[in-house]
Amino acid sequence: MSKWFERHPFILHREIHQLSSHGDYRQVGIACNQVLLSAGTLLLRLNGKASRYPAAFLYPDSTPFALPTVFLLERELTEQEVTRLAASSFATITASLSKIKRLVYQRHQNSNGSLCLLEQDNVEQLGAETFEAHSIINRVVQWLKALELGTPLPESKEVELYAHFPGKAAMRILLTETYFTTVGQQGRMYFTPLLQEPRKTLVHERLFIGAGILVDGAPMPPDDGTFWHFMPDSINSPNLLYRYPARAQQATKQLKLLEGYWWQVVEEPPVIRDTGHLLAFLGEGDADQGLTRISSELKAAVADSRQPLLVGLRFTNRKGSPEWLVLKLEMPEMLQLPKGAPFRQRWVALSIEACPIEAFTAREYHTRNAGRVAYDVISQQAVTVIGCGALGSEVADCLGKAGVGSLQLVDNQLLHPHNSMRHLASYAFVELPKATAVWNLVKLHNFFVKATPVIGNVLNDPLSKYLLPTGIGICTIADDNAEEFVNEQAVNLDRTIFYARALRGGKMARIFRVIPGQDACFHCLTLYKREQHPDFISVPEDERLPTIRNECNNPIRPASAADLKLISSLTSRLILDHLQAPNPGPVNHWIWATEPLPGRPATQALPFVLETCQLPPHEYCSYCNALKPTAVAIQAATYSFVQEETIRRAGTETGGILTGQLQPDGSIQVLNASGPGPAAVHSTTLFKRDVAYCQQFLADEEKAGRVYVGEWHSHPNENNNPSQTDLTSLAAIAYQLNYHTSKPVMLIFSRSGRGRCTVHPVGAPHCLVDLTFLSDPV
Secondary structure, eight states: OOOHHHHOHHHHHHHHHHHHHOTTEEEEEEEESSSEEEEEEEEEEETTEEEEEEEEEEEOTTTTSSOOEEEEBSSOOOHHHHHHHHTSOHHHHHHHHHTTBOOSOGGGBOTTSBBOOOOOOOTTSSSOOOOOHHHHHHHHHHHHHHHHHTOOOOSOOOOOGGGGOSSBOSOEEEEOGGGSOOOOSEEEEEEEESSOOOOSOSTTOOEEEEEEEEETTOOOOOOOOOOOTTSOGGGOSHHHHHHOHHHHHHHHHTTSOEEEEEEEOSSOOOOOOSHHHHHHHHTTTOHHHHHHHHHHHHHHHHHOOSSOEEEEEEEEOTTSOEEEEEEEEEOOTTOOOOTTOOHHHHHHHOEEEEOOEEEOOHHHHTGGGTTTSOHHHHTTOEEEEEOOSHHHHHHHHHHHHHTOSEEEEEEOOBOOGGGGGTSSSOGGGTTSBHHHHHHHHHHHHOTTSEEEEEEOOTTTSOGGGTSOSSSEEEEOOOOHHHHHHHHHHHHHHTOOEEEEEEEGGGTEEEEEEEOTTTSOOHHHHHHHHHTTOTTSOOOOOOTTSOOOEEETTEEEOOOOHHHHHHHHHHHHHHHHHHHHOSSOOSOOEEEEESSOOTTOHHHHHOSSEEEEEOOOOOTTOHHHHTTSOOOEEEEHHHHHHHHHHHHHTTTSOOEEEEEEEEOTTSOEEEEEEOOOOTTOEEOSSOEEOOHHHHHHHHHHHHHTTOEEEEEEEEOSSSOOSOOHHHHHHHHHHHHOGGGOOSSOEEEEEOTTOOEEEEEOOTTSOOEEEOOEEEOOOO
16 A cells, blocks of 8 residues: 555645744754654744754654654754654654653653644544644644643643553552542552452452542541442441441451552652652652651551552642552562561562553543433433343443433343343343343443342232332333233323334334323323324234244244344433433334335335324323313202202211213213112211112112212211211222222212212322213203
C-alpha cells in the first residue's frame, strides 16, 4: 500500500506550508521519507517575555484520518537529525524521541512524552474529521500558555498517572465513593477481588475493588445504610469496617482482603522510579524522613512477603478534587534476603509498579449513559420483570445497565443447557432458577442496582406478592392465560405494566403499555382483535414455524437470539423513555416488523419498521370499566316501592335485596327489590332480613332473567350515609363468589325517604353514584 502523502498529495503540501509559516513555530527541519517529520521550536510570548519549547510533529501513515503525534523535547533537533529520523519507521522515531522527551505536565502527556491534546469526534457528522497543522500548533500553544499562567487547561483527555510509570501492575483497582473524601492524613485501606472464590493467594488476581479506608484519628462514620455485597459478611459496610478493625485484619489473614496503607501528600506525585524515590517523595525530599513516616505502619507488612503491599497516595488534583495513585510493592520471587534483614534493606529490595485506577462511584459508572438516560431520574425508579426467559433476561440486563434503581426478577423455571442459545445466562448457571441466574448477571454488570430474585408462579399467587411496592412492571411470559391473569390484577391494583413478545419466529414483535384507565389493557386487545378494529394491528401466525417442543404446557417456538436481543433492546428503550417522561405519551402500542404485513403500508415499504398506535380502553372491557364510576339506573317503580317501605317503618331499620342486570359496558340496572320478609327483625339499631324469603325471591328473579345486584336498607334517622357496618358487609359480599357480583350496589334511605346510592367494587374504595331512572315498562 502506498504512503499517505502519495495518496493525499494536496494534504501533504498543505501541512508543509502551514508548518513552515506559523508565527508561533520556528521550524528547523522537515523531511518526508518513510514518514513526514517536522522539528523546531514553539514560541510563547507572555507579558513581554518569550519562552521556547523544542518540539517535533510526527505524521503517522493513517494521516489525515489520525492526528500527528506532537512531542515536547529537551533540546532542539538538528536538520540532519530530522532527515535521518524520517527515513526510519514511525515506531523507531517514537522510541528515539522519547529518549529526549520533556515532561511539562504529565497528565496531558503520554509516557513517551507525546501530547494528548486533541481528540477526533465525528459521531455527529458524516465523513472523517481532520485538523490542519495551524489548528494543532494553536492548540499546543494555548495549552502551554495555560500552564505558564496557572489558568485552567483547555478541555482534553487527561492521561492517568500510572500510564507514565515504567512498571505497570497487572491488577486494576476500583475505588468506591468512600475513597473520595478529604478527611484525615493517613490510614489503612482494604481491597477485595471482585469475584469472590476460594484461593490460596491474591498475587495473581487482576481486578480488585476498594471497599473503603480507615482514617487514623477520624471518628467512625455514621451508619448510612451503605451495603457492600462483595465484602465479607462481618464487615460489609463502612460503619462495620471502622467499628471492627480486628475483623478486617482477620479477613486479610484469610486472604479475603488485601490490606494497604495510604498517606495524604501535598502535591501530585511524580513518576516514582523505585522505593528509594518513594521515600524521598513522602519525606518531601528527605528519604530518612520518609522512612520515619512509613516505618511504623509498614514494618510488619514488609516483613510478610506472601502478599503484595499496596501504598496509596491521595492528593488534590488541578480541579480541586481528591485523586489517588496506588502503588504495588512486591518482593521479587528469586530474591533471597537473610532472615532478620533490617526493614530498610527489605524496603529497598521491593519492586514498584503503578496500578490502573478507576473511580467506581454510581455517578462515574453511569456517565456513559448520559444524554439518553438521566441517572438522577432512573436511579429512583423501580421495575418488576415478570418472566426471566430469553426476552425478560435481556430486558432486565438492559435496565440494570441503564441504572434503574430497583429490579425485582420473577420466574418459576430452572435454566436448562439448551436455554443458553437464547438466554442471557450461560451453561455456568444450568439448574439454577432463571431469576437467580439473571440476578447474578445483573449484579455483575452493575453493582449499584438493587436487584432481587423471586422464585414463584404468578398464576399461583396474587400479583401484589411479586410487584415491588412502587414502579412499573414488564411482562414477557408470552402466555395468554398467564398474562390475562396478570393484566386483570394489575388493572385492579392500578399498576402500569408493559408487555412484550416475539411474533412470527422473532421476525416481528408486539409491545404494549397498560396504564389503567388510560391505555387499552390485555383484555381490551382481545376485544379489539375479535371485532377486527381498524386501529388494532393483527399479526397472523407463521405456519412454517411450528412449536418446537412443549415444556409443561409451555409451548416453545423458534426465534434467534439476534431477533430476541433486538426486541428486548427496543422494549427496554421504550420502558426507559416512559420512566423518564414527566407525563406518559399517548402512544401505547408498538409493532416491530422485518417483513411486510398485509394492509400496513409502512411495513411493506421498509423493513425493520416500528409501527405505533394509540388504543384507549375498550368500551366493553369489564376490567377497565371497573375503574370508572359505575353508572346505576333504577326502575322508577322499584325506587318508589323501597321508598314507601322505608317511610312505612320510619324509626326502625328495614331492608331487602336488589335484583337487575349487569350491562356489557359495566353499568348496572336495578329492576326489582324484595321486601324484608315476614320473619325479618326490625329495631332502631338492627335489621336482619328474612333469609328464606329473600332466597326464594332471588330464585324467582333468576328465572325471569334478573340477578342479584345489591342491597337496600333504611336508617331510623335522617342519615343516609353508609355506616362502617354497611361498608364491611358490602365489601364481604363483593368477595364472595356465591353472590355473583364484584361491585354490589347499596341503596340507603333516611326515615323520611331520601335515598343515596353507593357502589362497592372488590379491592377498591366504594364510590357515591347518582341514580338515573328507567322508564317503567308498559
